[in-house]
Amino acid sequence: MHRILAINPGSTSTKITIYEDEQLQYKNSIKHPAEELQKFPHVYDQFSYRKQTILDAIADSPYTLDQMDAIVGRGGMLKPIEGGTYTVNNAMIEYMKQAPRGEHASNLGCVIAKDLAAQINVPAYIVDPVAVDEMDDIARYTGMPQIKRQSLFHALNQKAVALKASDDLGIPYQKARLIVAHLGGGISVGVHKNGRVIDVNNALDGDGPMSPERSGSVPLGPLYKMAFSGDYTLAEIKRMNYGNGGLLAYLGTNDGFTISKRIEAGDEEAKFLVEVMCYQIAKEIGSCATVLEGQIDAIVLTGGLAKDPFIVEEISKRVRFLGTILLFPGEDEMEALTYGALRVLRGLELPKTYL
Ligand SMILES: Nc1ncnc2c1ncn2[C@@H]1O[C@H](COP(=O)(O)OP(=O)(O)OP(=O)(O)O)[C@@H](O)[C@H]1O
Numbered sequence: 001m002h003r004i005l006a007i008n009p010g011s012t013s014t015k016i017t018i019y020e021d022e023q024l025q026y027k028n029s030i031k032h033p034a035e036e037l038q039k040f041p042h043v044y045d046q047f048s049y050r051k052q053t054i055l056d057a058i059a060d061s062p063y064t065l066d067q068m069d070a071i072v073g074r075g076g077m078l079k080p081i082e083g084g085t086y087t088v089n090n091a092m093i094e095y096m097k098q099a100p101r102g103e104h105a106s107n108l109g110c111v112i113a114k115d116l117a118a119q120i121n122v123p124a125y126i127v128d129p130v131a132v133d134e135m136d137d138i139a140r141y142t143g144m145p146q147i148k149r150q151s152l153f154h155a156l157n158q159k160a161v162a163l164k165a166s167d168d169l170g171i172p173y174q175k176a177r178l179i180v181a182h183l184g185g186g187i188s189v190g191v192h193k194n195g196r197v198i199d200v201n202n203a204l205d206g207d208g209p210m211s212p213e214r215s216g217s218v219p220l221g222p223l224y225k226m227a228f229s230g231d232y233t234l235a236e237i238k239r240m241n242y243g244n245g246g247l248l249a250y251l252g253t254n255d256g257f258t259i260s261k262r263i264e265a266g267d268e269e270a271k272f273l274v275e276v277m278c279y280q281i282a283k284e285i286g287s288c289a290t291v292l293e294g295q296i297d298a299i300v301l302t303g304g305l306a307k308d309p310f311i312v313e314e315i316s317k318r319v320r321f322l323g324t325i326l327l328f329p330g331e332d333e334m335e336a337l338t339y340g341a342l343r344v345l346r347g348l349e350l351p352k353t354y355l
């Protein structure tokens, strides 16, 4: 039996779980009040604070740290790397200190995992970080030689549900042709072909469909006029893209439950804007279908918004003609982290080395 502590630092909380093999034994979502996190200029500076909250939570659990066989953290904005389970090493930690690709709460996953694992002399891993990059070269190009498309997406959940979908279809993931749409606070739609995500929208940087709180793609001309108008700071424009964009910008909330209740109560504006978001998601799926030249084993809808039947139907009615639609509502990043570590601990996969 393998006992695994998984750590998933998010923007407002740090989730931890303890599994014994596939069995969840303990979970805790440690909330971090905004006033606490605001004290730290950079995500990396939250290391000691978040680590201590995790140690406090473990002290309140039925377990002690030294009972763990491995510690796995969510991986962050690392250099572009292929998917899989990686042993946490110093190169990773140094990269996260500098964070040249940006600050994301998950940057701390590897740092905390390594520190705690070193205390008890067990391995530390990360699994399928947001920086997973398996894109075909042709997908990287834009019409501006100065700008290349980047692969930054919900790799952990996308890969986990793609494995489950392949299993359900009876096809090995290494041979499957899937379009996976992760519908969360951010939205990413990835083309999975023969075990690799060969194209995907950058969910963090104004690429793809709008989401509950992100703008997705917008026309460039009006954007650069706005950027140079002198009316906005760079930080304000960034917030319009990430954090305050999408449904939140129109409706004042990014909460799918609230929006769904508003629609049920007859709010036509809310209904129309959700239709707009679903239209954009369906268009993105349609463009992914061309990448697979129409040979699609399944379209997979996952993430929190895939729990909403209205949203599922709005997307499905436009993409049904492409083939089978499989639903994996919600996400289980803790399970995905744990299973990634388990595959390595059981010798089913070799851990990869981050260079
Ligand atoms: N049953 C549901 N009905 C409607 N909306 C829902 C439901 N469950 C979750 N949502 C909405 O789905 C969205 C994403 O929530 P979720 O907690 O899955 O994602 P997140 O972790 O915040 O974001 P991300 O998936 O991008 O990491 C939120 O707007 C949430 O309110």
Ligand SMILES: CCCC(=O)O
Pocket (backbone or CB within 6 Å): 130, 152, 153, 154, 155, 185, 186, 187, 203, 204
């Ligand atoms: C890029 C995927 C992770 C996120 O949406 O924060």
